[in-house]
Amino acid sequence: MVSLFPQPGPLLPGFPTLLITGPYHSSAPIHLALTLNSELGPQAHALILAPSRTLFKDAILRLNDHWLYANSGTGRNAALATSVTLLYPPTPVHLSLVLSMLCVPGTENQSAGLHPKTAQAVAPSLVVLAEPSRYFLPSVDPSMSSYVPPTALHLTLT
Incomplete structure (x- = not known):
C-alpha cells in the first residue's frame, strides 16, 4: 500500500483513482511517489505535475520535512527517486498539452520526434496533479470555496 x-x-x-482534498503536508506527493515505487519495484514510475516549481519547492522547504x-x-530512497518525474506546466493550457503529449516509446507516436520530457521510458504507474486549483484560481484564498480545493491532490494509479 502507498502512503502520504x-x-x-x-x-x-x-x-484506481483518488482525490485527496483538505490540508495535507507539502511533501505528501513525494512520499506518495516514493512509497508507490517501493511497493511496485523497478517497473514503477510516478509523474507529479504541479503548477509552479517555485511554490512547490518553497512549500517543501517551509515544511522542513x-x-x-x-x-x-x-x-534505496535515491534509487526510488530516480523513478519520479516532476513537471511544472504553468497554465491549464500547458497542463493539457503535457497530458496530451505523454506517450511511451514504441507506440504509434514514436516516429513523431518525441520530446524527452514527455516521452517516458515506461508508462507512469501514478500520475499526481498537485494543487490543481492553482490552475483555475488567480490567487488561492483559503476562505474561497471552489470545486477543487486549493489543497487537493488528484491521483490516478494505472
Whole structure:
C-alpha cells in the first residue's frame, strides 16, 4: 500500500483513482511517489505535475520535512527517486498539452520526434496533479470555496 507519509506511517487503501482534498503536508506527493515505487519495484514510475516549481519547492522547504532531508538522497530512497518525474506546466493550457503529449516509446507516436520530457521510458504507474486549483484560481484564498480545493491532490494509479 502507498502512503502520504514516510514509512512506517498510515497507509492509503487500494485505489484506481483518488482525490485527496483538505490540508495535507507539502511533501505528501513525494512520499506518495516514493512509497508507490517501493511497493511496485523497478517497473514503477510516478509523474507529479504541479503548477509552479517555485511554490512547490518553497512549500517543501517551509515544511522542513526531516525525513526527506535525512533519507531522500541516500541508498534505496535515491534509487526510488530516480523513478519520479516532476513537471511544472504553468497554465491549464500547458497542463493539457503535457497530458496530451505523454506517450511511451514504441507506440504509434514514436516516429513523431518525441520530446524527452514527455516521452517516458515506461508508462507512469501514478500520475499526481498537485494543487490543481492553482490552475483555475488567480490567487488561492483559503476562505474561497471552489470545486477543487486549493489543497487537493488528484491521483490516478494505472
